[in-house]
Amino acid sequence: MQQLKQQVFDANLDLPRYGLVTFTWGNVSAIDREHGRVVIKPSGVPYETMTVEDMVVVDLNGEVVEGKWRPSSDTATHLALYRRYPSIGGIVHTHSTHATAWAQAGLAIPALGTTHADYFFGDIPCTRALNEQEVAEAYELNTGKVIIETLAERNPLHTPGVVVYQHGPFAWGKDASDAVHNAVVMEEVARMAWMARGINPHLSAIDSWLMNKHFMRKHGPNAYYGQK
Amino acid sequence: MQQLKQQVFDANLDLPRYGLVTFTWGNVSAIDREHGRVVIKPSGVPYETMTVEDMVVVDLNGEVVEGKWRPSSDTATHLALYRRYPSIGGIVHTHSTHATAWAQAGLAIPALGTTHADYFFGDIPCTRALNEQEVAEAYELNTGKVIIETLAERNPLHTPGVVVYQHGPFAWGKDASDAVHNAVVMEEVARMAWMARGINPHLSAIDSWLMNKHFMRKHGPNAYYGQK
Amino acid sequence: MQQLKQQVFDANLDLPRYGLVTFTWGNVSAIDREHGRVVIKPSGVPYETMTVEDMVVVDLNGEVVEGKWRPSSDTATHLALYRRYPSIGGIVHTHSTHATAWAQAGLAIPALGTTHADYFFGDIPCTRALNEQEVAEAYELNTGKVIIETLAERNPLHTPGVVVYQHGPFAWGKDASDAVHNAVVMEEVARMAWMARGINPHLSAIDSWLMNKHFMRKHGPNAYYGQK
Amino acid sequence: MQQLKQQVFDANLDLPRYGLVTFTWGNVSAIDREHGRVVIKPSGVPYETMTVEDMVVVDLNGEVVEGKWRPSSDTATHLALYRRYPSIGGIVHTHSTHATAWAQAGLAIPALGTTHADYFFGDIPCTRALNEQEVAEAYELNTGKVIIETLAERNPLHTPGVVVYQHGPFAWGKDASDAVHNAVVMEEVARMAWMARGINPHLSAIDSWLMNKHFMRKHGPNAYYGQK
Numbered sequence: 027m028q029q030l031k032q033q034v035f036d037a038n039l040d041l042p043r044y045g046l047v048t049f050t051w052g053n054v055s056a057i058d059r060e061h062g063r064v065v066i067k068p069s070g071v072p073y074e075t076m077t078v079e080d081m082v083v084v085d086l087n088g089e090v091v092e093g094k095w096r097p098s099s100d101t102a103t104h105l106a107l108y109r110r111y112p113s114i115g116g117i118v119h120t121h122s123t124h125a126t127a128w129a130q131a132g133l134a135i136p137a138l139g140t141t142h143a144d145y146f147f148g149d150i151p152c153t154r155a156l157n158e159q160e161v162a163e164a165y166e167l168n169t170g171k172v173i174i175e176t177l178a179e180r181n182p183l184h185t186p187g188v189v190v191y192q193h194g195p196f197a198w199g200k201d202a203s204d205a206v207h208n209a210v211v212m213e214e215v216a217r218m219a220w221m222a223r224g225i226n227p228h229l230s231a232i233d234s235w236l237m238n239k240h241f242m243r244k245h246g247p248n249a250y251y252g253q254k
Numbered sequence: 255m256q257q258l259k260q261q262v263f264d265a266n267l268d269l270p271r272y273g274l275v276t277f278t279w280g281n282v283s284a285i286d287r288e289h290g291r292v293v294i295k296p297s298g299v300p301y302e303t304m305t306v307e308d309m310v311v312v313d314l315n316g317e318v319v320e321g322k323w324r325p326s327s328d329t330a331t332h333l334a335l336y337r338r339y340p341s342i343g344g345i346v347h348t349h350s351t352h353a354t355a356w357a358q359a360g361l362a363i364p365a366l367g368t369t370h371a372d373y374f375f376g377d378i379p380c381t382r383a384l385n386e387q388e389v390a391e392a393y394e395l396n397t398g399k400v401i402i403e404t405l406a407e408r409n410p411l412h413t414p415g416v417v418v419y420q421h422g423p424f425a426w427g428k429d430a431s432d433a434v435h436n437a438v439v440m441e442e443v444a445r446m447a448w449m450a451r452g453i454n455p456h457l458s459a460i461d462s463w464l465m466n467k468h469f470m471r472k473h474g475p476n477a478y479y480g481q482k
Numbered sequence: 483m484q485q486l487k488q489q490v491f492d493a494n495l496d497l498p499r500y501g502l503v504t505f506t507w508g509n510v511s512a513i514d515r516e517h518g519r520v521v522i523k524p525s526g527v528p529y530e531t532m533t534v535e536d537m538v539v540v541d542l543n544g545e546v547v548e549g550k551w552r553p554s555s556d557t558a559t560h561l562a563l564y565r566r567y568p569s570i571g572g573i574v575h576t577h578s579t580h581a582t583a584w585a586q587a588g589l590a591i592p593a594l595g596t597t598h599a600d601y602f603f604g605d606i607p608c609t610r611a612l613n614e615q616e617v618a619e620a621y622e623l624n625t626g627k628v629i630i631e632t633l634a635e636r637n638p639l640h641t642p643g644v645v646v647y648q649h650g651p652f653a654w655g656k657d658a659s660d661a662v663h664n665a666v667v668m669e670e671v672a673r674m675a676w677m678a679r680g681i682n683p684h685l686s687a688i689d690s691w692l693m694n695k696h697f698m699r700k701h702g703p704n705a706y707y708g709q710k
Numbered sequence: 711m712q713q714l715k716q717q718v719f720d721a722n723l724d725l726p727r728y729g730l731v732t733f734t735w736g737n738v739s740a741i742d743r744e745h746g747r748v749v750i751k752p753s754g755v756p757y758e759t760m761t762v763e764d765m766v767v768v769d770l771n772g773e774v775v776e777g778k779w780r781p782s783s784d785t786a787t788h789l790a791l792y793r794r795y796p797s798i799g800g801i802v803h804t805h806s807t808h809a810t811a812w813a814q815a816g817l818a819i820p821a822l823g824t825t826h827a828d829y830f831f832g833d834i835p836c837t838r839a840l841n842e843q844e845v846a847e848a849y850e851l852n853t854g855k856v857i858i859e860t861l862a863e864r865n866p867l868h869t870p871g872v873v874v875y876q877h878g879p880f881a882w883g884k885d886a887s888d889a890v891h892n893a894v895v896m897e898e899v900a901r902m903a904w905m906a907r908g909i910n911p912h913l914s915a916i917d918s919w920l921m922n923k924h925f926m927r928k929h930g931p932n933a934y935y936g937q938k
Binding site for chain 3: 276277278279296297298299323324327349351352354355356357358359360361383384385386389390393420421422448451452
Binding site for chain 1: 734735752753755807808810811815839841846849876908
């Protein structure tokens with residue numbers, strides 16, 4: 027558990043390092059599947075003074091098992107995703123500027139190039155709006171549910187993130203570090219897509235064969251990017 | 255008073271740290287309500303060489319009570335706001351890039367997402383233009399008056415900032431540090447709104463129930479964001 | 483002369499510090515009016531390794547009087563401005579991103595707010611195109627001439643810069659440091675104007691009385707901004 | 711060979727220094743023409759921990775001659791360019807934000823000003839799309855071929871870069887350092903062109919005589935920019 031706390035702590039500190047957060051607007055968690063425990067950032071604690079011992083451990087129902095602070099107010103969203111998707115090991119939520127702009131625009135981040143296709147297979151979808159009742163009752167849980175509804179039949183490791191309508195990005199991955207990596211990619215492709223659409227408003231999407239090639243050369247069974 | 259001078263000094267240094275000012279284009283003040291004293295940055299003194307002893311102390315009529323420098327040229331604006339709103343303890347004025355762009359555009363910064371709603375309840379309004387006489391006579395005082403006219407019946411802690419037409423942002427809060435915090439938020443939501451409108455020009459505003467939820471989970475009587 | 487060389491050297495180093503230049507794309511000069519000598523950056527020498535002794539001294543006809551390097555390739559432009567305007571003491575040329583974008587767009591940077599009016603009285607004009615002959619014969623001198631033609635009857639200290647068509651900004655001031663200051667302002671107001679026009683394409687210009695007020699409270703005979 | 715490995719290593723580290731890469735999204739190579747050897751970055755190795763000994767040496771058919779890692783997955787693209795153009799000594803590939811936005815937009819970066827003309831003679835072309843078969847079979851080699859097809863009769867040192875459709879920029883130069891220099895220029899002019907077109911959508915291109923003048927004063931037989 028100490029090792030997982032260290033990983034989650036390090037991944038949280040990566041958020042300001044990569045320019046993804048202002049103040050405390052972000053949180054990272056990771057899961058220990060064997061023991062059914064999730065480590066997550068405490069709510070509203072500044073990155074500058076946070077230590078590894080400030081990490082909070084909760085079970086999959088959100089009960090605090092260890093730690094002196096309240097867990098992130100978004101904990102219920104994280105847990106809904108862990109319960110539904112056995113393949114994901116880490117989750118990140120931020121209000122990173124460009125991805126949040128797409129969330130506010132209420133639009134999916136379109137797949138316009140190979141930078142996107144190297145990590146996301148197809149667009150990065152935007153959830154539908156939550157209705158008044160969904161927000162009033164169990165808002166954070168319903169945020170998790172609407173992400174799951176949006177992913178539908180997609181493989182969450184082939185679409186390792188979405189933007190939540192009028193809110194901001196959630197990203198995930200095999201572990202905490204991989205989730206942060208995907209959050210950085212999402213912010214960067216959100217920025218490129220904003221500019222590319224500004225230059226040429228008629229853009230639709232990357233050619234399907236080019237998307238397949240780039241995703242598969244990194245993530246397919248015969249991947250040849252990087253070292254073995 | 256020494257403690258308040260230190261707070262105002264620290265808050266002024268936060269302006270370049272958060273990228274809100276170029277040269278000397280910004281100032282922070284705070285008020286000691288018990289003694290009716292306001293501490294404010296001196297006019298045109300560079301941040302690099304400024305010390306806590308350079309802070310200027312004025313009374314609520316703008317008379318210098320302590321300090322060797324002239325107070326900020328915007329002092330009369332600050333004082334008008336302190337006299338009108340007993341709940342505010344600190345005020346910030348900057349020409350931060352994105353918020354100033356909205357001021358130059360003559361438009362309110364629309365509430366488009368939860369980043370905005372976490373701090374501002376509703377849009378960040380833009381004042382009307384000052385007319386020729388208002389500028390000629392007591393310009394800085396009239397800037398304060400037009401901010402008050404713009405806020406009208408709003409609670410200043412629920413709308414902790416406005417943009418002044420063709421000029422730039424003023425923000426405030428419970429104290430100097432809180433005012434700077436709100437100025438950083440205003441700059442960031444101004445940037446996001448500029449992009450979101452660029453991506454989708456037909457945007458209007460965040461769903462009212464989502465705005466209420468986010469503002470209230472941080473600022474309402476049953477707030478549950480952060481630690482108790 | 484050593485003091486002036488130091489000032490010009492320091493002002494040149496301010497260009498990368500303020501983010502105004504990439505590689506060697508900028509130069510600053512200053513004039514000693516008494517002796518008719520101009521100190522200017524050598525051509526194409528990197529900022530990282532440049533020393534004060536690398537500065538080049540030329541007379542008002544461009545003859546090198548002191549220094550081991552060729553002067554900036556833009557020297558003839560600087561000299562034309564010094565000969566025409568006795569009031570200016572320092573000149574800066576850069577390809578700073580946002581001001582250059584306006585130069586490429588072939589448009590004056592409009593006066594849209596008080597940030598602009600604090601330093602520039604009216605818009606920052608864009609020169610006409612140089613024709614083929616003007617470019618072929620004495621290109622750098624003709625760049626100076628077209629700047630002078632563009633300023634026409636304006637006071638160069640009230641319009642301390644222009645953008646040269648399809649090229650980039652020139653700025654000036656009382657001395658080298660003041661010229662850099664104005665170049666920083668020009669870049670920042672170019673950025674704000676780009677955004678403000680993006681938000682509201684119908685913008686024209688700041689109200690004349692507000693422009694007058696801001697320029698005069700900093701530069702007029704009864705200025706009250708800053709310290710005496 | 712050790713000297714070339716050092717040059718390639720240094721040039722690769724310049725990519726994050728100039729803000730051209732996120733994570734490992736970039737690679738630089740250089741060629742030793744005498745021995746027919748190319749030094750290139752290993753695939754997917756982080757810049758933070760990479761050492762000069764991690765550089766990979768391949769022959770012009772892509773066989774690894776020295777080094778413990780796989781070469782960059784883009785090696786076949788680099789080799790195609792070295793085989794076709796004897797004048798180029800170094801090549802850079804990145805996903806730098808603004809140049810990639812133009813690639814995603816599927817448009818050439820237009821020559822709008824002298825910043826561009828100082829390094830690129832004419833626009834920076836965008837390749838056609840690769841078809842499904844070209845992507846399926848020898849994708850990286852075909853990327854090199856489509857760059858060559860796009861350059862057609864142009865001198866590669868007068869057009870030291872292109873953007874590959876829906877992918878990103880490739881740049882080159884006399885050696886590794888010069889190639890990085892041109893990649894930085896391409897990113898900067900891509901940014902300026904994006905803004906300039908945003909300000910004035912009707913822009914076409916810089917006047918031909920001004921383009922000629924600027925390119926030739928730096929690269930022509932009578933160049934007078936910089937020191938002899």
